[in-house]
Amino acid sequence: xxxxxxxxxxxxxxxxxxxxxxxxxxxxxxxxxxxxxxxxxxxxxxxxxxxxxxxxxxxxxxxxxxxxxxxxxxxxxxxxxxxxxxxxxxxxxxxxxxxxxxxxxxxxxxxxxxxxxxxxxxxxxxxxxxxxxxxxxxxxxxxxxxxxxxxxxxxxxxxxxxxxxxxxxxxxxxxxxxxxxxxxxxxxxxxxxxxxxxxxxxxxxxxxxxxxxxxxxxxxxxxxxxxxxxxxxxxxxxxxxxxxxxxxxxxxxxxxxxxxxxxxxxxxxxxxxxxxxxxxxxxxxxxxxxxxxxxxxxxxxxxxxxxxxxxxxxxxxxxxxxxxxxxxxxxxxxxxxxxxxxxxxxxxxxxxxxxxxxxxxxxxxxxxxxxxxxxxxxxxxxxxxxxxxxxxxxxxxxxxxxxxxxxxxxxxxxxxxxxxxxxxxxxxxxxxxxxxxxxxxxxxxxxxxxxxxxxxxxxxxxxxxxxxxxxxxxxxxxxxxxxxxxxxxxxxxxxxxxxxxxxxxxxxxxxxxxxxxxxxxxxxxxxxxxxxxxxxxxxxxxxxxxxxxxxxxxxxxxxxxxxxxxxxxxxxxxxxxxxxxxxxxxxxxxxxxxxxxxxxxxxxxxxxxxxxxxxxxxxxxxxxxxxxxxxxxxxxxxxxxxxxxxxxxxxxxxxxxxxxxxxxxxxxxxxxxxxxxxxxxxxxxxxxxxxxxxxxxxxxxxxxxxxxxxxxxxxxx
Numbered sequence: 001x002x003x004x005x006x007x008x009x010x011x012x013x014x015x016x017x018x019x020x021x022x023x024x025x026x027x028x029x030x031x032x033x034x035x036x037x038x039x040x041x042x043x044x045x046x047x048x049x050x051x052x053x054x055x056x057x058x059x060x061x062x063x064x065x066x067x068x069x070x071x072x073x074x075x076x077x078x079x080x081x082x083x084x085x086x087x088x089x090x091x092x093x094x095x096x097x098x099x100x101x102x103x104x105x106x107x108x109x110x111x112x113x114x115x116x117x118x119x120x121x122x123x124x125x126x127x128x129x130x131x132x133x134x135x136x137x138x139x140x141x142x143x144x145x146x147x148x149x150x151x152x153x154x155x156x157x158x159x160x161x162x163x164x165x166x167x168x169x170x171x172x173x174x175x176x177x178x179x180x181x182x183x184x185x186x187x188x189x190x191x192x193x194x195x196x197x198x199x200x201x202x203x204x205x206x207x208x209x210x211x212x213x214x215x216x217x218x219x220x221x222x223x224x225x226x227x228x229x230x231x232x233x234x235x236x237x238x239x240x241x242x243x244x245x246x247x248x249x250x251x252x253x254x255x256x257x258x259x260x261x262x263x264x265x266x267x268x269x270x271x272x273x274x275x276x277x278x279x280x281x282x283x284x285x286x287x288x289x290x291x292x293x294x295x296x297x298x299x300x301x302x303x304x305x306x307x308x309x310x311x312x313x314x315x316x317x318x319x320x321x322x323x324x325x326x327x328x329x330x331x332x333x334x335x336x337x338x339x340x341x342x343x344x345x346x347x348x349x350x351x352x353x354x355x356x357x358x359x360x361x362x363x364x365x366x367x368x369x370x371x372x373x374x375x376x377x378x379x380x381x382x383x384x385x386x387x388x389x390x391x392x393x394x395x396x397x398x399x400x401x402x403x404x405x406x407x408x409x410x411x412x413x414x415x416x417x418x419x420x421x422x423x424x425x426x427x428x429x430x431x432x433x434x435x436x437x438x439x440x441x442x443x444x445x446x447x448x449x450x451x452x453x454x455x456x457x458x459x460x461x462x463x464x465x466x467x468x469x470x471x472x473x474x475x476x477x478x479x480x481x482x483x484x485x486x487x488x489x490x491x492x493x494x495x496x497x498x499x500x501x502x503x504x505x506x507x508x509x510x511x512x513x514x515x516x517x518x519x520x521x522x523x524x525x526x527x528x529x530x531x532x533x534x535x536x537x538x539x540x541x542x543x544x545x546x547x548x549x550x551x552x553x554x555x556x557x558x559x560x561x562x563x564x565x566x567x568x569x570x571x572x573x574x575x576x577x578x579x580x581x582x583x584x585x586x587x588x589x590x591x592x593x594x595x596x597x598x599x600x601x602x603x604x605x606x607x608x609x610x611x612x613x614x615x616x617x618x619x620x621x622x623x624x625x626x627x628x629x630x631x632x633x634x635x636x637x638x639x640x641x642x643x644x645x646x647x648x649x650x651x652x653x654x655x656x657x658x659x660x661x662x663x664x665x666x667x668x669x670x671x672x673x674x675x676x677x678x679x680x681x682x683x684x685x686x687x688x689x690x691x692x693x694x695x696x697x698x699x700x701x702x703x704x705x706x707x708x709x710x711x712x713x714x715x716x717x
Contacts, residue, residue: 026678027583027585027586027589027674027678027681029589029599029678029680029681030179031179031180031589031590031593032589032592032593032597032598032599032602033598033599034176034178034179034180035174035175035176036176039175039176040175041175042141046141048141048144048170048172048173049170049172049418051141051142052142052143052144052147052169052170052418052419053418054142055139055142055143055169057169057419057420057421060135060139060143060151061151061155063135063138064132064135064148064151064152064155065155065158065159067082067131067132067134067135067152068081068082068083068086068155068156068159069081069082069159070082072131073297075127075130075131076297076298076299076358077299078263078264078299078300078315078316078357079299079315079316079355079357079360081159081160081316082128082131082156083156083157083159083160083262083263083316084156084262084263084264084315084316085124085125085127085128085131085263086128086132086152086153086155086156087153087156087157087259087262087263088125088128088263089111089125089128089129089149089152089153090106090149090150090151090152090153090154090156090407091153091218091259091406092111092121092122092125092218093105093106093109093110093111093146093149093150094106094150094406094407094409094410095218095219095245095406096116096212096218097245097246097406097409097410097474098209098210098211098244098245099211099244099245099246099561099564100208100209100210100211100244100564101209101471101473101564101590101594102410102471102473102474102476102564102594103178103180103181103182103209103473103474104181104211104410104473105409105410105474106146106149106150106171106407106410107146107171107172107410107411107474108146108171108172108173108174108178109144109145109146109149109171109173109174110174110177110178111125111129111149112129112145113174113176113177113178114177114278114279115177115183115279117277117278117279117289118277118278118279118280118289119189119216119217119218120189120190120216120217120277121216121217121218121305122218123274123277123289123290123303123304123305124266124290124302124304126278126287126288126289126290127288128152129145129149130287130288132148132149132152135148136148143169144171144172144173145173146171146172146173147169147170147171150167150171150407151167151169153403153407154167154403154407156262157262157318157400157403160262160316160317160318161317161318161319162258162318162396162399162400163396163400164400164404164421165397165400165401165403165404165423166404166421166422166423167404167419167421167422168408168411168416168417168418168419168421168422169418169419170411170416170417170418170419171411180593182209182210183210183215184196184207184210184215186214186215188215189215189216190214190215190216190217190221191214191215192214192226193213193214193221193225193226193237194226195215196210196213196214196215200225200226201233203236203237203239203240203241204240206240206244209244210244211241211244211245212241213225213237213241219238219241219242219245219371220234220237220238220241220371221234221370222265222305222307222340222369222370222371223307223340223341223342223369223370224341224370225237227341228341229333229341229343229370229373230370231370231371231373231374231376231377231378232374232377232378234370234371234373234374235374235377235378235381238252238256238371238374239252242255246405246409246429246561247402247405247406249380249381249384250384250398251398251402251405252381253375253381253384253385253388254388254395254398254399254402255399255402255403255406256371256372256375257322257323257375257385257388257395257399258318258322258395258399258402258403260311260312260322260369260372261311261312261315261318261319261320261321261322262312262315262316262317262318263310263311263315264309264310264311264315264354264357265304265305265307265308265309265310265336265342265367265369266302266303266304266305266307266308267303267304267305267306267307267308267336267337267338267340267342268300268301268302268303268308268336268337268338269292269294269301269302269303269337269338270294270303270338271303271306271338271339273292273293273294273303274290274291274292274303275289275290275291275292275293276289276290276291277289277290278290290304298357298358299357299358300356300357300358300359301358302357303338305340306336306338306339306340307336307338307340307341307342307367307369308336308337308338308340308342308367309336309342309344309354309364309365309366309367310354310357310364310366310367311325311326311366311367311368311372312324312325312354312366313325313351313352313353313354313366314354315354318396320389320392320395323385323388323389325345325348325352325366325368326368326372326375326376326385327376327385327389329345329346329347329348330345330346330347331343331344331345331346331368331373332344332345332346336367341370342367342368342369343367343368343369343370343372343373344365344366344367344368345365345366348365348366350363352366353365353366354366401427404423405427405429409429409474410473410474410475411474411475412474412475412476412714413430413431413432413433413475413712413714413715414426414427414430414432415714415715416475416714428556428557428558429558429561431476431481431552431556431557431558432552432556433480433481433549433550433551433552433556433715434550434551434552434556435548435550435715436516436517436519436520436547436548436549436550436551437515437516437517437547437548438547438548439515440514440515440516440547441514442524442545442547444514445510445514445516445520445521445524446524446527446528448510448513448514449510449521449524449525449528450528450532452506452510453506454503454506454525455613455629456529456532456533456612456613456629457529457612457613457614457618457629458499458503458529459503459525459526459528459529460526460529460530460533460609460612460614461496461499461573461614462484462500462503462504462507462522462525462526463479463522463523463525463526463527463529463709464526464572464573464609464614464708465484465494465495465496465500465573466478466479466482466484466519466522466523467479467523467526467708467709467711467712468567468570468572468591468595468708469483469484469489469565469567470594470595470596470708470711470712471565471594471595472593472594472595472596472711473594475712475714476565477565477712478711478712479519479522479523479549479709479712480519480549480550480712480713480715481519481549481550481551481552481556481557482517482518482519482522482549482551482552483552483557483562484500484504484522485504485508485518485551486552486553486554486557486559487554487557487559488559488562488563488566489562489565489566490504492566492567493577494566494567494568494570494573494575494577494616496616496617504518507521507522507525511551516547517549517550517551518551519549519550519551520547520548520549523545523549523709524545526543526705526709527543527545527709529612530543530612530631530701530702530705531543533611533612533629533630533631534631534698534702536627536629536630536631537627537630537631537632537694537698539631539695539698541698541699541702543702543705543706544702544706546710546713546716548713548715548716549713567591568580568587569584569587569588569591570591570616571584571585571587571588571591571606571671572588572591572605572606572609572614573609573614573615573616574610574615574616574619574621574622574669574671574672575615575616575617575619579651583670584652584669584670584671585670585671585674585678588602588671588674589602595708595711596707596711597704597707597708599680599681599684600684600700601700601703601704601707603675603681603684603685603688604684604688604697604700604701604704605701605704605705605708606622606635606671606672606675607633607635607636607675607685607688607697607701608631608635608697608701608705610622610623610624610625610635610672611623611624611625611627611628611629611630611631611632611634611635612628612629612631613628613629620666620667621653621667621668621669621672622635622666622667622668622669622671622672623635623666624637624638624639624656624666624668624672625638631698631701632694632697633688633689633693633694633697635672636675636685636686636688636689636697637689638656638665638666639672639673639675639676639685639689640676640682640685640686640689642659643658643659643660644656644657644658644659644665645657645658645659646668646673646676649667652669652670653667653668653669654667654668654669654670654672654673655667655668656668688700
């Protein structure tokens with residue numbers, strides 16, 4: 001039939017009905033499968049971090065500088081300068097970072113994809129990226145979108161008079177949306193803040209790991225909490241939000257003031273007239289969203305936040321104008337042309353008003369948001385502002401360092417930094433680790449560990465606990481530095497402090513006798529334990545080992561910033577701190593994804609850790625073997641044995657019984673049994689349970705184990 005569509009609707013090209021729609025309670029492993037090689041258009045051997053080193057850094061920066069004042073008719077620049085727009089793009093890219101799980105941030109170029117490319121707070125940032133396209137096109141594979149977007153913001157500040165603290169290249173683009181990031185449960189943009197707070201009057205009750213106050217915002221609502229102006233209330237939300245994004249009060253004030261020293265808000269028109277966001281825009285718009293039928297080619301007619309106006313008299317110059325106006329005038333609430341709440345001065349001289357973004361013969365009142373007024377009215381923030389006003393150079397330096405932190409916080413250790421403008425200074429938020437010695441005999445250390453009297457469980461568990469803190473989201477944590485010796489990690493419940501202290505006493509003595517770092521001894525001891533267990537099972541293997549880990553000191557460690565790295569659950573050791581709303585197996589997936597593990601790697605590690613007897617507190621849940629301490633595939637063999645039956649006997653506790661006699665053979669948790677119940681995980685479990693795959697299991701376990709132990713070795717990458 002000529003009128004029949006040849007495409008199956010709801011199938012290949014539409015969303016259709018997914019497995020999750022049919023079985024909403026099913027365990028979704030997509031978090032471990034994203035960013036597959038198939039989504040990446042680059043050649044398999046392409047290494048961006050090597051490619052970017054070939055870049056002509058000076059030429060690139062000059063081109064970005066030139067772009068700042070090269071206003072385009074299709075999207076004219078405010079006052080002929082794109083600085084404010086580029087800063088907002090970079091800020092909103094980096095500003096999604098949150099310290100609770102290390103996710104978000106500008107390190108992947110994810111602003112190019114949904115949902116970020118279509119967030120209400122990102123209106124018209126599609127234009128900023130498109131303005132950068134000629135530069136990206138010119139330098140091609142040598143510059144990632146992630147690096148270019150952050151660089152554009154830094155260059156914008158330089159162009160407007162602020163010396164840069166520094167810049168690092170090395171952010172590698174992703175090619176698919178980051179589905180692992182939880183942005184909230186709301187079903188609509190800008191839903192009331194109440195939905196993500198236990199009590200919106202108590203900002204610290206915001207749901208973890210969230211940091212922004214509403215769905216679709218980067219930080220806080222500029223009009224006030226739930227759009228209702230109240231600077232003192234807003235101040236409390238600003239404080240909580242910025243703390244969750246790794247900023248203290250001084251950094252928060254510096255960022256607010258420095259961010260609003262340049263550029264403007266846009267709300268000179270009818271916000272309801274804007275077209276659909278990029279993800280909902282028709283193909284003829286070519287990725288552009290929020291079409292403005294009333295723009296008329298004038299920058300001053302733009303509508304983004306709905307607030308309208310500049311904060312300072314000279315919004316293309318980095319100066320002290322923000323403080324001059326905020327503290328030099330009294331302010332009152334008014335409405336923008338788009339109907340948004342904003343603060344305007346009660347009385348101001350004509351020459352102190354900023355000129356129109358398109359017509360320099362016209363002047364308008366400056367504006368302040370509710371968050372700006374919070375800087376003046378909150379006593380703590382006000383004191384910091386007064387400190388900055390008394391010492392402008394201190395303000396500029398503090399802001400420059402805070403901007404650097406904002407845009408580099410998710411890049412991980414300084415060892416990952418690339419380029420000629422990497423600052424020489426070591427900053428505590430970079431989690432510095434001194435270089436470790438390699439001038440010792442590995443075999444001597446291993447012999448001393450083997451003769452120490454420690455059990456396989458002690459050796460493997462301690463190495464795991466040290467390394468499992470690694471988060472691929474922001475490259476923090478890991479075994480390098482041996483921070484498991486220091487506060488707060490040495491007291492974390494999941495690290496079994498009493499057992500840990502006994503083991504570390506042994507390791508510190510071995511380190512002192514051999515010249516190895518404690519960090520190397522911890523990891524090497526894990527290798528000894530795995531090798532010993534493999535040999536007992538009949539496999540003579542050697543676990544690869546890299547020397548050179550260093551031992552961090554308390555002075556190198558920001559203890560408060562490490563608190564969010566505390567594991568609240570670790571399915572690999574069959575432990576969780578308390579009951580949570582999410583299921584134990586979901587917590588396992590989250591931990592595995594942060595550690596950079598694939599589903600097969602997660603599977604083989606679980607099976608190995610169980611038979612090695614590494615469960616928290618010596619629990620026997622999931623230890624499906626009578627050969628504990630031997631690296632066998634017994635966990636999978638007995639999990640898939642149809643001679644067994646399974647039944648719940650309590651909260652997250654199950655019995656595995658002999659199907660014929662009813663005798664109890666083992667106990668288990670949900671984390672154990674999900675490897676038999678979930679179809680995908682069972683397919684991996686069956687591979688390792690096969691009679692011909694005992695050796696494969698051991699080899700795969702060692703490979704996955706080594707990956708975890710070396711995940712943070714950026715010093716040798």
